[in-house]
Amino acid sequence: IIRKIGHINIPIWSIMLLSAILCILSGSISFNEAMKSIDIDVIIFLFCMFLIAESFQTSGYLYHGAHKIFSNTTSARHLILVLIFFSAAVSGLLMNDTMVIIGTPLVIYFARKHKINVQLLLLTLMYSVTIGSVFSPIGNPQNLLIAINSKMNSPFLIFFIYLLPPTIINLFILYFFMIVIYKREIHSIPLIHEKEELEDPSLAKLCRISLIILLFSVFLKIIIIFINPDINLPLTYIAIAGLIPILFGLPKRIYLLKKIDWGTLLFFVGMFILMKSIWNTNFIQNYMIKSNIKLSSIPVLMSMSVVFSQILSNVPLVALFMPLLKVANASIAQYMALAAASTLAGNFLILGAASNVIAIQNAEKLNEKIPSVKFTLIGIPLGLINLLIVYIWFVFLDLIKIIKI
Numbered sequence: 001i002i003r004k005i006g007h008i009n010i011p012i013w014s015i016m017l018l019s020a021i022l023c024i025l026s027g028s029i030s031f032n033e034a035m036k037s038i039d040i041d042v043i044i045f046l047f048c049m050f051l052i053a054e055s056f057q058t059s060g061y062l063y064h065g066a067h068k069i070f071s072n073t074t075s076a077r078h079l080i081l082v083l084i085f086f087s088a089a090v091s092g093l094l095m096n097d098t099m100v101i102i103g104t105p106l107v108i109y110f111a112r113k114h115k116i117n118v119q120l121l122l123l124t125l126m127y128s129v130t131i132g133s134v135f136s137p138i139g140n141p142q143n144l145l146i147a148i149n150s151k152m153n154s155p156f157l158i159f160f161i162y163l164l165p166p167t168i169i170n171l172f173i174l175y176f177f178m179i180v181i182y183k184r185e186i187h188s189i190p191l192i193h194e195k196e197e198l199e200d201p202s203l204a205k206l207c208r209i210s211l212i213i214l215l216f217s218v219f220l221k222i223i224i225i226f227i228n229p230d231i232n233l234p235l236t237y238i239a240i241a242g243l244i245p246i247l248f249g250l251p252k253r254i255y256l257l258k259k260i261d262w263g264t265l266l267f268f269v270g271m272f273i274l275m276k277s278i279w280n281t282n283f284i285q286n287y288m289i290k291s292n293i294k295l296s297s298i299p300v301l302m303s304m305s306v307v308f309s310q311i312l313s314n315v316p317l318v319a320l321f322m323p324l325l326k327v328a329n330a331s332i333a334q335y336m337a338l339a340a341a342s343t344l345a346g347n348f349l350i351l352g353a354a355s356n357v358i359a360i361q362n363a364e365k366l367n368e369k370i371p372s373v374k375f376t377l378i379g380i381p382l383g384l385i386n387l388l389i390v391y392i393w394f395v396f397l398d399l400i401k402i403i404k405i
Contacts, residue, residue, distance in 0.1 A: 011263055011364075013264060013267035016267045016270035016271050017267070017269065017270035020034070020271075020273035020274050021270075023273060024273070028277040029277040029280055037275075038272045041234065041235075043268060043269065046101075046268065048240055048243040049097070049101050050101060050260045050265075051243060051257070053102045053105075054256050054259050055203060055206070055246045055249075056207050057105050058199065058200065059200040059201075059203035059204040060196060061207040061208065064197070067193060067194075067196055069086060070082060070193065073191055073193075075188065075189075075191060076116050076188075079110065079191060080175065080179070081175055083107065083110075083124060083125065083128065084124060084128040084171050084174055085128075087099050087125055087128040087129050087132055088133075088167070088171055090132075091129045091133040091140075092132055092133060092138075093138070093215075093218050094214065094218060095139060095140060096130060096132070096355045099129045100125065100126065100355040100358050101362065103125050103129070104122070104358070104359050104363055104366075105362065108121070108122070108368055114191050115189075116186070116187070117182060117186075118368050119371065120178060120182045120186070122359065122363055122370055123375060125359065126356055126370070126375070127178075127382060128171065130347050130355060130356075131167060131171055131347070131386060132167065132171065133355075134166075134170075134339065134344065135159055135164040136156070137156060137225070138225075139343075140314075140343055141315045142317075142339065142342050143159070143339050145319065146322070146339050147159070149322050149326075150322075150330075150335045154226070156222065156226065158332060159336070159339070162333070162393075162397070163336060163340055163390070166340075166390045166393040170390075173382070173385055173386065174382065200253075203253065206246055210242045210243070210244075211242075213241050213242050213244070214239075217237075220233065261358075261361050261362060263361050264361040271313065275316050278311070279312075284308065284312070295325060295328060295334070296330070298334060298391065299391065301337050301338060302338075305341035305345060306341055306348060306383070308320070309341075309342050310345065310348060310351070310352050313351070313352070314342040314345055314352065314353060318339075321338055325338065331404065332403065333397075333398075333404065337394065344383050344390070347379040347382055347383040347386070348379050348383045349376055349379070350375050350376065
């Protein structure tokens with residue numbers, strides 16, 4: 001978090017990678033175990049999406065397509081509102097990491113073009129992709145893990161009932177949060193939108209085909225989950241399928257590989273090794289046993305999810321809690337509480353969600369900074385209110401006898 005010393009700005013990926021190397025050198029984890037701890041599927045998924053996003057940006061297709069969505073926004077406030085709900089919707093369909101990959105250069109472009117505070121739009125994007133990914137079983141990796149391993153029959157219907165209404169409320173709360181905090185920096189000048197011309201029309205055609213394949217694959221995944229939740233179409237396969245059209249133009253545009261955010265990929269490699277090293281200490285497991293924590297209590301479950309997500313990150317946290325909930329014969333409400341809390345925990349600290357790290361890395365590539373302290377000062381009260389809204393909704397469902405908490 002504190003990585004700027006004078007004029008020296010230490011890249012966040014180098015800190016994580018150094019931490020992983022120190023774990024190996026100190027014997028906390030063996031080299032072979034460290035290599036096995038790296039989730040290759042995640043690395044491949046990110047690599048594919050980074051290359052797709054870079055192609056969208058380089059060809060001009062990203063800004064050309066965004067014009068159709070945001071051209072009707074008349075003011076900075078209107079643009080912020082549309083950005084929040086658009087980011088949330090895309091996160092629910094294509095996963096939050098995907099939205100932040102394509103969204104970071106987009107919001108920086110809007111901020112510079114319309115003279116809107118860059119930090120305002122970047123923070124809005126980061127908070128909205130986290131909140132927006134709550135309501136969908138494919139909105140983020142931890143939700144997918146819960147949907148599959150909990151053996152729920154209709155994951156989309158269950159997630160929508162439990163988490164869609166509070167998500168919509170929380171997105172409006174986010175809007176008012178950002179408007180109030182940045183009220184002095186939001187101008188009232190009418191926005192003038194100009195249609196952006198394509199920089200590379202031939203690459204843009206490949207990007208269009210890539211987008212169609214991605215959307216088709218996501219809807220196919222949704223249909224498959226409805227038909228048989230046990231059949232899994234990995235997101236890695238979807239990302240690879242979406243990359244195929246881009247590969248046809250890659251030999252002519254080999255420079256795209258150089259523009260990929262390799263730093264973020266190294267960050268994830270280091271994070272997997274470091275998290276496995278922490279797991280090997282048995283500190284968290286022993287703490288859970290000695291403290292006699294009752295995960296059957298939804299407030300306790302949500303609180304513990306938030307706390308441990310800051311230490312382990314949300315995906316490892318869910319992987320840790322899932323066996324505990326299975327043994328306790330947990331209810332659907334408990335699984336939904338875990339999904340909501342582990343996801344919303346990403347808005348508390350900058351390292352609480354992978355999507356935050358991706359946004360930081362992409363922003364720094366474009367010479368923009370995201371202040372960690374400010375993210376936390378806004379994110380903690382916002383996250384607490386978001387969690388309260390989710391819990392109140394659960395209480396309401398309990399009162400009308402839809403669930404039992």
